[in-house]
Amino acid sequence: MNRTPSASVQFATLAVTAFALAFLIYPTAWVFIASLKTPDTMFSATRWSMTLENYTRLFAAGFGHNVLNSLVLCIGAVLLSTFVSVNAAYAFSRFRFRGRGTLFATVMLGQTFPWIILVTPVFILFARAGMLNNWGSMLFVYVAISIPFSVYLLVGYLRAVPRSLDEAAIMDGASYFQVVWRIVFPIMFPGIVATATYAFLLCWSEYLFSVALLTQEEMKTMPLALYIYFGENVTDWGNVMAGSALTTLPTLLLFLPLQRYMVSGLAAGSVKQ
């Protein structure tokens, strides 16, 4: 039985849906549109005049450098954090060992821990060690902030990988390391990519640690640069919108194909099987 609602209910549902989605999409869509508008038509809903000038001006001001900083740092952090988290999640998921529950709880508590508290001590420790404005320390911070959530998600995805597969490989004489990276990794690849995407977004939009630990102009990441353009006395909206569009584009491209996996990972603890 699959009753179709009456015409008026259908019309009301479609109208409310269209309104809700328009509200959800408008701000992001506007970023992309405004980034292409000339300064004199920027705030007009009716007059249009398109240009790429905002982008050329942004890059002339050195934004390319910030893009590169963010890209290198985030890709590095995602690769390292994924490697560490996949191994840890596999250990938690497949082995019984002393202290397993406590250790797993410690990882999970990392998710609820407010990072703002760590900024002061981390800043002091790095300042004393002469590690401010240092890529190594930023990489360390980004790997550390993404581990708790990544391990939680990966343990969820690992449940869908049949144990018989890895047990058979062990019988055939494979080492555990080989099992993780040759057998389990390809099977749960979509889940790993979804996890890596979360880690990437975390790092890509991170503001708090970078504002405290990166003070040198040439080391700043995209979110910092964006806020510098934004914070000037007279905001150059063309610049800000072009920078915002460039910051959003990679995450949008990553999220669209992956949303199904990302939601299923997050919902793992909440949807009854």
Added chain:
Amino acid sequence: MHANAKGFVAFALVPAFFFLGAFYVYPFVFNLDISATDLDIFQLRDGGRWIGLENYIELLTSPGFRRVMFNTVIWLTVVGVTVRIVLGLALAFLLDSRTIRAWRLSTLTRILLIVPWATPPVVAIVVWRWILDPRVGAANQFLMWLGFIDQPIPFLADANWVWPSIILIITWNTLPLVTLTFMASLQSLPGELVEAAEIDGASRTQLLRYIYLPHLKPAIIVMAMMSTFWTFNNFIYVWLTTGAGPGTFTNVMATEIYIKGFIDGRLGYSAAAGVVMAMIMTAFGMIYLRYVAARALVEEEDR
């Protein structure tokens, strides 16, 4: 356990716990130490003078602290989370409705729904600050065009509007995740259950109360808890939207810690505020652990 297996577990866990220990545990313990000193930003290298619990006493008795707690608990957490759960549920029912499926719009609506979630918070804040701007923003232009107002409203500077505006921005940015989780839960509900109830003549309210809500309950609890610690801990939504202003009107725990530490340079006092915040969050973390995290491993063992 096999010796080989022991070796692998050590190999797999040591790097993860190196990061957790060096980033969360050690700085937190160090923070406890700083919180008992008058360390300020100009004497970083020598360390401060030991002053015992003075920072904590000053913090808990300061008039501003009440407002900070009220803003953090009531506005960010209670209002912010409730709005997201209620709107998330409404939107999930809407997008999972028979009409949307009959018109074959599921894929399209799902893709469009992702957009705010894929927008980095920093960009979300920038664009909403533009929309809410009294001079050039679209919100005021639109409301004036409709004739609802004849003077632009300074949404982020007016005490009556500033909290609803912050909640609006956070909700916009995070609603898709909540909605998609509820939709996943709805889709795991066996269709026969609803049909059987309908044949038995159950009303819409009865369906909602006896079938949908009990089924959605675990998803609601998980999303409420995750949203709570995501907003309670969040710094940038308030800081980059209003800078805790007007005045200190929207100051929350996270901005208080930042302002005291990095603007006023009182690192000791800021550390004490951090310890108080961590204690509140740990109490909450224990509940989360019991409900969500424990299940991640327990369900594993059931197999």
